[in-house]
Every structure is written in structure tokens, then in C-alpha cells.
Amino acid sequence: MRDPFCPPAFSEEQLERARDLAERVLAGERRAVARAISLVEDGDALSAEVVSRLYARTGHARTIGVTGPPGVGKSTLLSGMVRECRTRGLSVGVVSVDPSSPFTQGAVLGDRIRLSEHFLDPAVFIRSMGTRGHLGGLAEATLQTALVLDAAGKDVVFVETVGVGQSEIEVASIVDTVILALMPGSGDSIQALKAGIMEIPDIIVVNKKDHPAADITYNEIRGILALADRQGGWEAPLLTTNALTGEGVAELWERVVAHQEHLRAEGRLDRRRGESLEKEVLSLSVREVQRWLERRVGQDPRLDSVLEEVRERRLDPLSAVRHVLKDVLDIPEEGS
Numbered sequence: 001m002r003d004p005f006c007p008p009a010f011s012e013e014q015l016e017r018a019r020d021l022a023e024r025v026l027a028g029e030r031r032a033v034a035r036a037i038s039l040v041e042d043g044d045a046l047s048a049e050v051v052s053r054l055y056a057r058t059g060h061a062r063t064i065g066v067t068g069p070p071g072v073g074k075s076t077l078l079s080g081m082v083r084e085c086r087t088r089g090l091s092v093g094v095v096s097v098d099p100s101s102p103f104t105q106g107a108v109l110g111d112r113i114r115l116s117e118h119f120l121d122p123a124v125f126i127r128s129m130g131t132r133g134h135l136g137g138l139a140e141a142t143l144q145t146a147l148v149l150d151a152a153g154k155d156v157v158f159v160e161t162v163g164v165g166q167s168e169i170e171v172a173s174i175v176d177t178v179i180l181a182l183m184p185g186s187g188d189s190i191q192a193l194k195a196g197i198m199e200i201p202d203i204i205v206v207n208k209k210d211h212p213a214a215d216i217t218y219n220e221i222r223g224i225l226a227l228a229d230r231q232g233g234w235e236a237p238l239l240t241t242n243a244l245t246g247e248g249v250a251e252l253w254e255r256v257v258a259h260q261e262h263l264r265a266e267g268r269l270d271r272r273r274g275e276s277l278e279k280e281v282l283s284l285s286v287r288e289v290q291r292w293l294e295r296r297v298g299q300d301p302r303l304d305s306v307l308e309e310v311r312e313r314r315l316d317p318l319s320a321v322r323h324v325l326k327d328v329l330d331i332p333e334e335g336s
């Protein structure tokens, strides 16, 4: 297990490989992009080295997240939006994350079918991520993959993630525009919206408008949105689509563009991106500290003795936390 406070030492040869790979990604070389993403996906320590060499050249791509419960048609909608981008001459990267199919990688196969028309297009790069690996966490791997695609010069980067209720929105927060896709039967997500547990996304789309209950769902969500606060002067539009026929997909893309223009016009894009990146760094730092601390159990006599005192009820948990912060993590007490 690598120690986050002590980055792995690479050989000169490895560093040379990372440099070379980063250069080829920046040149937009397809095989290099695939290789870099594989390193990210495998949680290979060298991937951080590659991404650090790409980072300064990112920020060009428009990033769009599509989230929602499994089966609502996110991948199919994405395929339609990729088509919209291509007719406008925009190059596209797609990262599709579906941890809901842990056994068969079925989502990955299904996505290949749903996105198949784009696989031969050299201006489109599609990557489905299964559940394997991800030592650094799925959200981090997704962010790094999006950065690779951005650095490779893609104009638009889509991130598809499964989100039910309040879960998995984390990944969506790294993008400029969040689309929540729902369909009749997405009860949990609709309840989460209603209860205010789930943040109102930038755009909501009710897919499968051919479904008999689509109107009811549409009206229910419209009712929720009517009561919701506008966020930053943007009123989240509600749309209906039939991703299979492509009905409504052009309008969906127009709304995405309108949202991006809204962000840019108000100088919000940079602020939003800045805040997301800040949050990302903090939450990853917290996670690394947590892992580091967990690894210290059984290794650090000070930590072990504090834990033992708690077990034996000689020390209460909150006092123990103070000891851990001060003696193990070396964090000075608040106010001192």
C-alpha cells in the first residue's frame, strides 16, 4: 500500500515513460489516451505522474454530467447528444461509470451497443469504466479520466454516472452542467428531490416519453421545481425525451449550451470550477488522512494505547479524538 505522505519514487525510465505518454496525450494520440486512462483506472501510481503533466493544459473542455438511476436511458441519451455535438463539429470524450452491474460488466457491453455508432469516429473517444480496481476511488478515477480527455483536446467531455437519490452526485459535481435523467418509476430520486435531499440539477429530463406514465412523472417534477429556489439565477429546465427515437434530444443539447452560456456570461463558470476543484482536493485529502490513520492501527503505540484506553472505558471517545489529533496527527488544538 502506498503511503500518501511519501510519494512513490519512480525510476528515471518510468518518469521518461510518463513524460512521453503525457506528450502523446497532449497531441491527441488515441492510443496514448487509452493507455493513460488505463493507468488511471488501474490505480497505477504512475497515472498521477502523467496527469500532473497534463493538468496545466486542461480546462478547455465543456464538461457535462448525466446522472440518474440505472436503466432510465442515460447512455442512449448520451449517444444522441454525442451526435448533436458531432453535427456541430465538436470533438467528444465520454466517460461512462456504472458500478450497478458488478458481476457481468453488462453495462459496459450494453453501452458498447448504445454508443456503437460513435466507436469508429476518430473525433469521439468513449470509455466505460466497470467496477474493478479504483484504489483511489471511483470518483477520483472519473475526475482523472475527464482530465485526460480534456488535455487530449476534446471540446466536450460527458461523464455518465449512476445516481439514485442522494448518492453518487459526488461525481456530477466535477462537471460544468449536471443533467439528471429520470423516467416513470424513478420514485426514489423524485422523493429525494422533493425532500430537498438531492440538490436541484442544472437540467432535468424525463426520458421514455413513450411510457404511459411519462406525463404524470413530468407533472410531479414540475410541481417540485415550481417550489424550488432558483440557483444562481438559473431556472432548471424540465424536458421530455425519447432517447430511442431521438425526440427532444436536440432541445436537450440546446439547453446544455444555454446553461454553459449562462455560466460564462456571469463569470460563474470559473467560480464554479474553482469551488469544485477546491472541494475535490479537500475531500481527497480527508480520505487520504483517514486511510493513513487506519493503517496506523496496530503500528503506532500512541494510537494503540489511546484506542485501548477507550476499549477499557478509561478514556471517553471524544477525549480520545483530542489525543489522536494532537499526538498522532500532530494537529494543534483549536485556538492555540
Ligand SMILES: Nc1nc2c(ncn2[C@@H]2O[C@H](COP(=O)(O)OP(=O)(O)O)[C@@H](O)[C@H]2O)c(=O)[nH]1
Residues within 6 Å of the ligand: 068, 069, 070, 071, 072, 073, 074, 075, 076, 077, 110, 114, 207, 208, 209, 210, 211, 241, 242, 243, 244, 245
Ligand atoms: N421505450 C424507451 N426505451 C428507452 C428509451 N431510452 C432508452 N431506452 C431503453 O432503456 C434501456 C436502458 O437504456 P440505457 O441507455 O442503457 O440506460 P442507462 O442505464 O440509464 O444508461 C435500453 O434498453 C434502452 O434501449 C426511451 O426513450 N424509450
Ligand SMILES: [Mg+2]
Residues within 6 Å of the ligand: 074, 075, 076, 096, 098, 107, 111, 160
Ligand atoms: Mg448507461
